[in-house]
Amino acid sequence: MKLTTHRVSAPLHTPFVTALRTATHVESLLVEISDGEHSGWGEAPQVWKVTGDSLAGSQACIEGPIATALDGLGPDDLTEALRRVQSAVVGNFGAKDAVDVALHDLAARRRGQTLHGxxxxxxxxxxxxxxxxxxxxxxxxxxxxxxxxxxxxxxxxxxxxxxxxxxxxxxxxxxxxxxxxxxxxxxxxxxxxxxxxxxxxxxxxxxxxxxxxxxxxxxxxxxxxxxxxxxxxxxxxxxxxxxxxxxxxxxxxxxxxxxxxxxxxxxxxxxxxxxxxxxxxxxxxxxxxxxxxxxxxxxxxxxxxxxxxxxxxxxxxxxxxxxxxxxxxxxxxxxxxxxxxxxxxxxxxxxx
The missing domain is CATH 3.20.20.120 (Enolase-like C-terminal domain)
Structure with missing residues (x-):
């Protein structure tokens, strides 16, 4: 499986204001996992004020220890892949979420099913x-x-x-x-x-x-x-x-x-x-x-x-x-x- 990350910054039509922060853009790291024919997608948002996750941190985590943990696994090893993602690092919830979702998405696509299906x-x-x-x-x-x-x-x-x-x-x-x-x-x-x-x-x-x-x-x-x-x-x-x-x-x-x-x-x-x-x-x-x-x-x-x-x-x-x-x-x-x-x-x- 090939793992690729993409940083995106997408503007909001209206500022989003909470007691913790003001946002004018969605700042996220999109993760793409490919088996050569299909690609599964996931997302790690930047959430400084809640989880502490950043784009740089999530990217380093995904391209480093998580990618290493998944090395050698095939696209049909979903259960083992999910276990390895969760045990690869402490914290880094957004990074783990992005890869978890991308693996689920890839598995669904390989079976010709929607993710909800x-x-x-x-x-x-x-x-x-x-x-x-x-x-x-x-x-x-x-x-x-x-x-x-x-x-x-x-x-x-x-x-x-x-x-x-x-x-x-x-x-x-x-x-x-x-x-x-x-x-x-x-x-x-x-x-x-x-x-x-x-x-x-x-x-x-x-x-x-x-x-x-x-x-x-x-x-x-x-x-x-x-x-x-x-x-x-x-x-x-x-x-x-x-x-x-x-x-x-x-x-x-x-x-x-x-x-x-x-x-x-x-x-x-x-x-x-x-x-x-x-x-x-x-x-x-x-x-x-x-x-x-x-x-x-x-x-x-x-x-x-x-x-x-x-x-x-x-x-x-x-x-x-x-x-x-x-x-x-x-x-x-x-x-x-x-x-x-x-x-x-x-x-x-x-x-x-």
């Missing part, structure tokens, strides 16, 4: 929410109305920069969009536990579906404290990378749901385990993404198709792109993501 699904459409970036109350209200007009009926408001102002911002969005669309909040670890309870209680009459990561990722006791004191479901995101993290959340009673992201858990293999573990222990789940292109989001959407979640998923990242950096793959129609009918992820090459 290879994972066991016959469903070719999944739903996503859309994020409203951090901004003042007027900007958020206008963005909320625009996104509803774009065909989205689940909106995620980025909060966590100013607890007092967050209450006004949420109320303004609800007033602007009316009672129909669902609202969920993402604080990106931005509140203290007491601020979280104060804000959530103050806006529960706005019919909030869930609140994501209200406090610092490591503060499971604090998140459990919040969960016990509000009626709105709490979603763990940055607190959960792998299986050990999810077990800790379950033991603490820290959250009602978990957000599974391929770039946090290092690929499809671990993601499936996390979704199954959450279900077995009565936790809800969604699948999310980083700021990724149609490659990474396509893999996450294929996972959702095969492993249905308990709430609408958070897979709008590629919708923010002015144009896709690849040909083929998923396409958006409002809140609907249409999965490709072509083999694998349906990606046929680069556009940049």
């Amino acid at each position: 290879f994972l066991g699904s016959t469903t070719d459409v999944v739903r996503t929410d859309v994020t409203l970036s951090v901004g003042d109350a007027d900007a958020l209200a206008d963005a909320g109305k625009a996104r509803v007009a774009d065909g989205f009926d689940v909106l995620k408001i980025k909060v966590g920069t100013d607890a007092a102002g967050d209450i006004e911002r949420v109320r303004r969005v609800r007033d602007a969009i009316g009672p129909g669309p669902r609202l969920r909040l993402d604080a990106n670890q931005g509140w203290t536990r007491r601020d979280a309870v104060t804000v959530i209680r103050a806006i529960e009459d706005c019919d909030i579906e869930l609140v994501e990561q209200p406090v610092a990722a490591a503060d499971l006791e604090g998140m459990a404290w919040v969960t016990d004191r509000v009626n709105t479901p709490i979603l763990a995101d940055e607190s959960v990378y792998g299986v050990r993290d999810l077990v800790a959340v379950i033991r603490h009673g820290a959250a009602d749901l978990v957000n599974v992201k391929l770039a946090k858990c290092a690929g499809l293999a671990t993601a499936r385990t996390l979704l199954e573990l959450a279900r077995e222990h009565g936790l809800g789940a969604i699948v999310g993404c980083m700021m990724e292109s149609h490659v990474g989001v396509g893999a996450a959407a294929a996972l959702v198709s095969a492993y249905p979640t308990t709430a609408v998923n958070d897979l709008d990242a590629a919708w923010w792109l002015r144009e896709a950096p690849v040909t083929g793959g998923i396409r958006y129609d409002g809140s609907l993501i249409h999965l490709p009918s072509a083999p694998g992820l349906g990606v046929t090459g680069l556009t940049v």
